Amino acid sequence: MKILLTHMKKYRVESILAPLFKLIEALLDLLVPFVIASIIDNGVLQSDKSFVIRYCILLVGIALIGLAFSVTAQYFAAKSAVGVSSSLRRALYTKIQSLSYTELDKAGTSTLITRLTSDTQSVQSGINMALRLFLRSPFIVIGAVVCSYLIDVKTGLIFTGGLVVLSVVVFILTKKTIPLYVKTQGNLDNVLSTTRESLSGIRVIRAYCNEANINEEFNRNNNLLNKIQIFSGKISAIMNPLTYLLINIVLIIMIRSNAISVDNDILTQGQVIALYNYLSQILVELIKFANLIITTSKGIAASKRISEILRAEDSDPDIDSDIVPEDGSVRFSNVSLTYFGAGAPSLQDIDLYIPSGTKVGVIGGTGSGKTSLVNMIPGFYKASEGDVFVGNHNVKEMSRKNLRDAIGIVPQHAQVFSGTIRDNILRGNENATEEEINDALKFASAYDIVVKKGGLDTVLSEGGSDLSGGQKQRLTIARAAVRKPKILILDDSASALDFATEKNLRGQINSLKDTTAFIVSQRISSVMHLDRIIVIDDGKICGFGTHDELISSCPVYREIYESQIETEVQA
Numbered sequence: 001m002k003i004l005l006t007h008m009k010k011y012r013v014e015s016i017l018a019p020l021f022k023l024i025e026a027l028l029d030l031l032v033p034f035v036i037a038s039i040i041d042n043g044v045l046q047s048d049k050s051f052v053i054r055y056c057i058l059l060v061g062i063a064l065i066g067l068a069f070s071v072t073a074q075y076f077a078a079k080s081a082v083g084v085s086s087s088l089r090r091a092l093y094t095k096i097q098s099l100s101y102t103e104l105d106k107a108g109t110s111t112l113i114t115r116l117t118s119d120t121q122s123v124q125s126g127i128n129m130a131l132r133l134f135l136r137s138p139f140i141v142i143g144a145v146v147c148s149y150l151i152d153v154k155t156g157l158i159f160t161g162g163l164v165v166l167s168v169v170v171f172i173l174t175k176k177t178i179p180l181y182v183k184t185q186g187n188l189d190n191v192l193s194t195t196r197e198s199l200s201g202i203r204v205i206r207a208y209c210n211e212a213n214i215n216e217e218f219n220r221n222n223n224l225l226n227k228i229q230i231f232s233g234k235i236s237a238i239m240n241p242l243t244y245l246l247i248n249i250v251l252i253i254m255i256r257s258n259a260i261s262v263d264n265d266i267l268t269q270g271q272v273i274a275l276y277n278y279l280s281q282i283l284v285e286l287i288k289f290a291n292l293i294i295t296t297s298k299g300i301a302a303s304k305r306i307s308e309i310l311r312a313e314d315s316d317p318d319i320d321s322d323i324v325p326e327d328g329s330v331r332f333s334n335v336s337l338t339y340f341g342a343g344a345p346s347l348q349d350i351d352l353y354i355p356s357g358t359k360v361g362v363i364g365g366t367g368s369g370k371t372s373l374v375n376m377i378p379g380f381y382k383a384s385e386g387d388v389f390v391g392n393h394n395v396k397e398m399s400r401k402n403l404r405d406a407i408g409i410v411p412q413h414a415q416v417f418s419g420t421i422r423d424n425i426l427r428g429n430e431n432a433t434e435e436e437i438n439d440a441l442k443f444a445s446a447y448d449i450v451v452k453k454g455g456l457d458t459v460l461s462e463g464g465s466d467l468s469g470g471q472k473q474r475l476t477i478a479r480a481a482v483r484k485p486k487i488l489i490l491d492d493s494a495s496a497l498d499f500a501t502e503k504n505l506r507g508q509i510n511s512l513k514d515t516t517a518f519i520v521s522q523r524i525s526s527v528m529h530l531d532r533i534i535v536i537d538d539g540k541i542c543g544f545g546t547h548d549e550l551i552s553s554c555p556v557y558r559e560i561y562e563s564q565i566e567t568e569v570q571a
Contacts, residue, residue, distance in 0.1 A: 349541075
């Protein structure tokens with residue numbers, strides 16, 4: 001709740017004016033039964049038409065003024081609710097962008113998406129309802145009870161008894177529903193995760209005719225979500241009929257008691273009508289208040305989930321430092337890496353020194369730790385033990401910006417963003433000139449893509465779905481190259497390229513004299529001509545040297561070489 005109040009400070013005026021105008025409207029509503037009682041007792045029963053007309057005009061005036069206050073209150077409530085949810089969403093997005101890879105792995109993508117969408121929407125609805133009804137409904141309920149005491153103390157006691165019973169019922173049901181809403185959102189995360197994985201991997205699923213299994217998994221998670229929603233909905237649904245039942249019981253008791261009072265000339269007919277109107281107001285406001293509690297309960301549960309992310313302490317926080325890498329040299333000093341929740345380290349005892357300008361290949365079996373090794377250079381993951389040095393400085397002593405400004409990265413999975421080709425390339429260097437963009441495209445053998453697509457300002461679809469795998473890889477390489485980095489990391493980024501294009505890319509990389517390059521690949525042909533080759537097996541370096549040196553000294557490298565060369569000869 002503290003986080004919500006922090007974001008509501010920006011809309012302090014709106015958050016005060018909304019309930020204030022609602023209270024004025026409520027006060028006018030409380031006057032209506034008195035006016036009606038006067039019309040009946042002093043106008044209708046006395047056959048005074050002018051009195052009836054004057055008071056009917058007064059009723060219309062009260063209604064119009066009340067409507068104006070109500071609309072104004074709704075405007076301020078909506079402005080505050082939308083503003084707070086927008087501010088929360090912005091803060092969440094900024095927080096997520098600042099989190100390290102470790103924290104993102106802990107939270108999970110589907111959970112973060114739910115926080116940004118469903119949870120912020122629940123908070124918005126809760127704030128909107130609370131500003132309009134949180135003060136208004138109790139004010140009218142309590143005001144109606146007080147007014148009933150002014151008319152008849154006995155009836156006021158009946159109202160008070162019914163109100164106490166209703167309050168207990170509402171409290172019990174609310175206490176039951178809030179944990180259920182938290183559980184519901186957790187199950188929603190699972191459904192979203194399954195949906196996201198299915199959509200991103202739809203081609204693989206169809207290629208292996210695995211639709212039935214995916215449908216079964218989705219139905220299982222969806223049915224679980226459905227059950228918990230139905231269960232929580234049933235409990236919430238009890239609130240309205242119970243409220244109606246209790247109020248109508250109070251109504252029966254009131255009518256019976258007041259009928260006797262009218263016969264004994266203790267109450268007038270107008271006063272009985274006024275009491276009935278006050279009871280009707282209590283009924284309507286209690287129904288509204290019950291719905292308010294349900295909505296705010298969802299909002300509170302959602303705000304707690306949002307707070308978990310906003311308050312999350314990053315295990316690898318960014319630091320404020322002026323240190324920048326001096327060159328492209330890289331050193332691993334007795335480094336080990338253990339991922340969050342992993343039972344064993346992914347990398348162990350890594351001890352290497354790569355001079356600036358060296359072209360290094362990284363090869364090994366699937367899951368051996370190749371990507372883990374290069375991900376430690378830009379500081380995506382910090383060493384569990386030991387230290388990584390880039391440009392003669394420990395990565396732990398550099399800010400993320402200063403470190404990553406010196407590094408160009410092409411990840412395993414080529415990511416193209418919606419927008420123009422120019423926008424995608426400029427993500428690597430927003431200050432790049434037209435000439436620098438074209439040079440980067442030529443470096444990555446991607447210039448022909450731009451020509452075929454119609455120029456740099458051609459708009460690409462989301463995720464680059466209108467590009468082939470090889471085209472996406474070449475554009476991501478160009479995006480990294482336009483930075484003119486001191487260190488260039490290509491993490492299996494040529495897997496979709498043909499041999500001729502890959503050979504041309506190797507030639508371009510070798511021409512970068514002052515740039516250190518790390519090329520992660522499954523192909524022996526991609527790394528065998530580089531200055532140095534790192535061979536990783538089961539998280540440990542089992543070979544480091546040139547191709548000729550490793551052929552004679554590293555059994556793992558020789559096995560990879562022989563298996564691939566034999567395959568190529570047979571092909």
